[in-house]
Amino acid sequence: MDDIDRKITGLLAADARRALADIGAAVGLSASAVNDRIRRLQAQGAIRAFTVDADPAALGLPVLAFVWVSLRDGADESAFRSFAAAHPAVMECHHVTGPWSYLVKLRLPALAAVETVLAEIKAQGFLGRSETILALSSPVEGAHVPKGAA
Template identity: 60%
Template sequence: MPGVLFLCGLRLRERLNLRYFCLSQENILSRRYLAEYVAVMEILDRKIISLLAEDSRRSLASIGEVVGLSASAVNERIRRLVAIGAIRRFTVDADPSALGLPITTFLLVALNYDAGEDAFKAAINAHPAVLECHHVTGSWSYMLKIRTADLAGIEAFLADLKAGRFVARSETMIALSTACERSFVQMEM
């Protein structure tokens, strides 16, 4: 931001801390300041999301120190981010091997022409081994990521899919090791 921005006599940073600040035309000195105000708001929200992704148990005060807001202002932003769906849930990143699920498998699945996609999606969402399911382009219908305790778990999963008459054909790839695995993509600020 070029220089220090003033909105109604207060620095932009102070305005971001005001809970009930209204972006009416009287409060904005120019469209340039509005664009910069929105850009800073977006940067702060992204930073809050990144900090929560690193450690969802981090205190509001700790987050506030990093982004330059009070704990109550951080709490309001988090509530708003949850309300608009930017934050879907707060979760734990557990080690699958420690939980007895060391086998990571990727499956490419082509659905039968008469298989109902809604029924397939419901079956996949209900199956505890499925971590991810993506509708993909190309000659395959879906790509799945599953975790199992052993090879028999993979075979049982495939048997469940075949029993539901969803699969026309499939290809299974077992991960030998994992070089990188993230549950969240860090955003550039």
């Protein structure tokens, strides 16, 4: 990935519907050359998806919770990862260093739903212990590309 690819990726991250000619003008390439680069970046996996940045509250998911999860001894870690990937409330799941096994980001319709998700994790036999942190607000959220990448 070169500097032009990084610029294209940054421009698409800001507006995935931006015209190829507009991107080309910004990076000094023709629209067809930009299209070729985008296709190559997709094939390489550098661009994973074109997405919509929807307002969670407008979708009925105003509660943002982060859950530190420590798996219980003997828990099937692969099964936990599959559970997290399939769960509709799980926005992100990160395997982390330190005293916790995972950091899980949840988007939920109500505060009571946090307890429901934790009960589901317990019922599957994954949970050793957890700590939940609720976000009061999110001044910065949803960046798809690190700020320094563009």
